[in-house]
């Protein structure tokens with residue numbers, strides 16, 4: 077398979093598949109994707125400049141691309157159904173025009189300020205939403221859109237009231253007027269589109285894209301690797317708000333007349349259609365989506381059919397027939413066409429890391445120096461309404477210890493882990509790491525202090541490769557910041573390269589090298605459990621809390637997990653192991669705590685504890 081095919085496939089994929097081998101970290105070499113958009117824009121400009129109608133269409137399509145890319149960023153990548161995007165688009169349009177007319181500002185300065193306003197306002201929408209789930213966040217954005225529309229409709233000076241604003245000044249560039257609808261304005265739009273396309277490519281290929289996709293797939297995963305879901309959300313709102321604002325600015329100066337009524341829900345429906353049809357979360361989704369809408373529009377004109385009908389049927393057919401929209405369909409086609417010729421994945425090893433089982437790697441690894449650390453839970457209490465799930469529980473773990481936490485279903489084991497990692501509110505007691513309190517900390521901050529965890533059912537990002545799943549954790553560990561990542565600065569490239577090497581090294585330790593570039597969605601349960609542990613190791617934790625790592629595994633996989641747990645202890649990591657499998661607990665743990673109805677009823681070495689009658693009684697029928 078040629079590298080070009082590899083690259084094309086990579087950019088059609090929902091996020092990117094990181095290239096193998098020597099490519100530059102950060103934004104790998106990908107010339108077709110760098111020069112492709114400018115070439116398309118130049119070709120479209122040259123082809124349409126002689127025909128007013130086609131030139132108009134090309135400019136409109138270019139602006140629609142910017143708006144669709146903005147929605148694709150927040151919805152397709154980030155999974156946030158931001159219904160305020162159209163009013164943000166309108167706000168960009170009105171703000172720039174108002175600044176130019178009211179303050180005699182230049183188009184360029186007004187554009188910059190309009191983008192700042194739309195980005196800031198978008199961030200403002202997201203600010204109070206950090207604890208909302210997807211549905212409530214969507215409702216909040218809708219409420220915001222309605223409120224803003226109401227405010228704007230009453231601000232006649234800003235929006236021109238029912239008449240709207242006409243006599244919009246044309247941008248001027250070194251004395252040349254760039255008048256909407258004429259070729260010069262197309263070239264202005266083309267430059268803006270080229271910049272947005274490049275920005276999207278960089279987001280797509282950097283840690284920013286990984287963060288956004290992780291947000292879409294599960295905010296808990298992000299927090300569990302030390303990345304703040306709330307700040308990722310704000311980033312998504314800010315970036316997409318600025319892009320929607322840019323689309324609005326271009327739209328206003330292209331149309332030369334704007335009225336508030338234009339930014340209505342029909343436009344939102346068309347935007348949704350373009351995003352979903354094109355392929356939400358795909359780099360080229362907005363391009364395909366806008367082209368598809370144009371074709372539909374042309375069809376509706378040519379056939380004199382009602383536009384709504386065409387839209388309706390188009391949506392049904394394409395959404396049902398093509399999962400992932402047009403970009404998804406093309407990706408599957410390319411995969412099918414090239415699948416047979418695919419060479420087997422090479423075993424990947426980082427320097428000095430042979431692809432050996434983790435226990436061998438751990439045996440060879442020198443244990444980290446420094447004094448032992450201690451995680452201590454004292455008289456901890458968690459209640460859900462009237463149910464006391466954790467009732468005055470005290471446990472202590474030191475680095476290098478493997479401590480089992482067992483008990484019948486509903487005993488409070490997972491809740492205790494959730495309380496330690498800041499996932500549930502604690503009603504009483506103390507929780508300390510090396511004497512410092514962890515109480516009240518957000519999950520990502522607990523993780524950053526050295527307490528990692530896995531979940532009862534493995535939480536990975538199915539759309540990402542195993543390598544990328546590990547790299548998300550690396551992004552939290554001294555990442556370069558989104559501006560540097562998007563700018564592809566030398567520092568961000570170095571960090572990306574180091575993160576990648578570290579992730580490859582860990583995958584090699586877990587004998588997962590050959591799967592490094594495979595999507596997590598295609599991997600068996602046992603592999604995902606190992607990936608979760610490896611992802612934690614990216615952060616050099618002092619403690620790992622494992623929630624039923626043996627559940628759903630074969631006997632062989634369970635032995636692998638037991639070996640992995642022992643190797644964690646050899647690495648001087650403290651392990652809290654929740655599991656129902658007594659063989660696993662006995663073989664892996666130095667000490668166990670038995671919970672029943674939220675209380676610790678026994679504590680000690682496994683063999684001793686299992687011999688007690690109270691433990692047997694609590695467990696009767698609950699153990700394997």
Ligand SMILES: Nc1ncnc2c1ncn2[C@@H]1O[C@H](COP(=O)(O)OP(=O)(O)OP(=O)(O)O)[C@@H](O)[C@H]1O
Pocket residue numbers: 460463464465483484485486487488489490491492
């Ligand atoms: N978010 C929640 N809201 C209300 N009650 C909850 C919540 N989470 C847990 N509980 C309750 O708290 C108690 C302890 O549940 P928990 O899941 O911690 O038990 P567990 O020991 O982990 O059980 P299992 O072995 O089945 O995973 C149960 O009664 C459960 O119904």
